[in-house]
Amino acid sequence: MYLRALLLTGARKEELAGLTWAHVDFQWRKLTIADKVEQTRTIPLTPYLAQQLATLKRINEFVFASSAKAGKISDARSNHAKALQSAGIDHLTIHGLRRSFSLLGEAAGAPAGAIVQIMGHKPSATAEPGKLRVVAG
Numbered sequence: 001m002y003l004r005a006l007l008l009t010g011a012r013k014e015e016l017a018g019l020t021w022a023h024v025d026f027q028w029r030k031l032t033i034a035d036k037v038e039q040t041r042t043i044p045l046t047p048y049l050a051q052q053l054a055t056l057k058r059i060n061e062f063v064f065a066s067s068a069k070a071g072k073i074s075d076a077r078s079n080h081a082k083a084l085q086s087a088g089i090d091h092l093t094i095h096g097l098r099r100s101f102s103l104l105g106e107a108a109g110a111p112a113g114a115i116v117q118i119m120g121h122k123p124s125a126t127a128e129p130g131k132l133r134v135v136a137g
């Protein structure tokens with residue numbers, strides 16, 4: 001579920017690993033996650049992801065709990081490798097899931113500014129006559 005959530009949110013792996021139940025708002029469909037650029041950012045919680053998260057057992061404060069000392073997921077590489085093998089995908093890094101979110105958003109017609117905002121990039125816009133360019137920072 002952690003790997004799916006990475007793909008569906010565009011979050012960095014550390015941001016999602018640290019997600020606590022207190023920061024999941026099922027009523028208003030939003031997640032508040034720690035951010036490396038700002039202190040936190042709030043992103044949409046889609047109905048599909050909300051349904052998936054609702055099926056997880058609440059073991060401790062972390063959504064993606066672990067029996068490790070930190071109490072949260074710390075290394076998903078082995079599960080990621082199994083998922084790739086099962087899907088018949090040769091190579092896709094965990095960070096590649098984040099890039100895939102961006103590409104899927106573009107393909108769906110989402111505005112570039114919205115995509116980078118959800119991903120936690122600090123958008124900077126450069127206006128040229130008739131053009132707007134958004135550069136992820």
